Amino acid sequence: MNDPDSILLHAEEAMTKSLDHLKRELKGVRTGRASPSLIEMVKVEYYGSQSDLKNIAAISVPEPSQLLIKPFDTGAIADIKRGIEASGLGLNPMSDGKTLRINLPALTGDRRKQLVIVCKKAAEEAKVTLRNARRDGNKHSDALKDGATAEDEIETLKTEVQDLLKKFETEVDTLVAAKTKEIETV
Numbered sequence: 001m002n003d004p005d006s007i008l009l010h011a012e013e014a015m016t017k018s019l020d021h022l023k024r025e026l027k028g029v030r031t032g033r034a035s036p037s038l039i040e041m042v043k044v045e046y047y048g049s050q051s052d053l054k055n056i057a058a059i060s061v062p063e064p065s066q067l068l069i070k071p072f073d074t075g076a077i078a079d080i081k082r083g084i085e086a087s088g089l090g091l092n093p094m095s096d097g098k099t100l101r102i103n104l105p106a107l108t109g110d111r112r113k114q115l116v117i118v119c120k121k122a123a124e125e126a127k128v129t130l131r132n133a134r135r136d137g138n139k140h141s142d143a144l145k146d147g148a149t150a151e152d153e154i155e156t157l158k159t160e161v162q163d164l165l166k167k168f169e170t171e172v173d174t175l176v177a178a179k180t181k182e183i184e185t186v
Helices: 004-027 074-086 109-146 151-184
Strands: 043-046 049-052 057-063 066-071 100-103
Touching (some): 004 151
Antiparallel strands (some): 057 066
């Protein structure tokens, strides 16, 4: 990275990846209603390797508080059940031999508070990653000082990286506020 444009682009890419990761994390946090995104990233031991549930089964929502999982290979039902139980989501899948059903109980007030804390923790981790991207951008900016880049151009680049950080941090706060509101809505 030997020019300001590539440094800024690299910082923006790193920040975008962090934001995308946060979005995926928040999708998996349970709210009051059933959603396939709650379990689609659950890891399942399938023929000796870890696979995401969405890659080995179809997930649907037949009722507002129920998930239906239809494995593409019915021999994987036991593996899927074990994966969901081991995921730490507190879900109890029931098998009828060909499909798995998960009834989602209503969230208690305490559980809602715990989920809000999980969301805020994920947001803080995302912000740390964003700040690391800023640090890297600033470090690369400082490396330009011994080159042919003007001092004021380097300062402008650092300001642009900082503005990028503020933009992404605001987006993180907005996402978490929306998810918190969704969790707290009864």
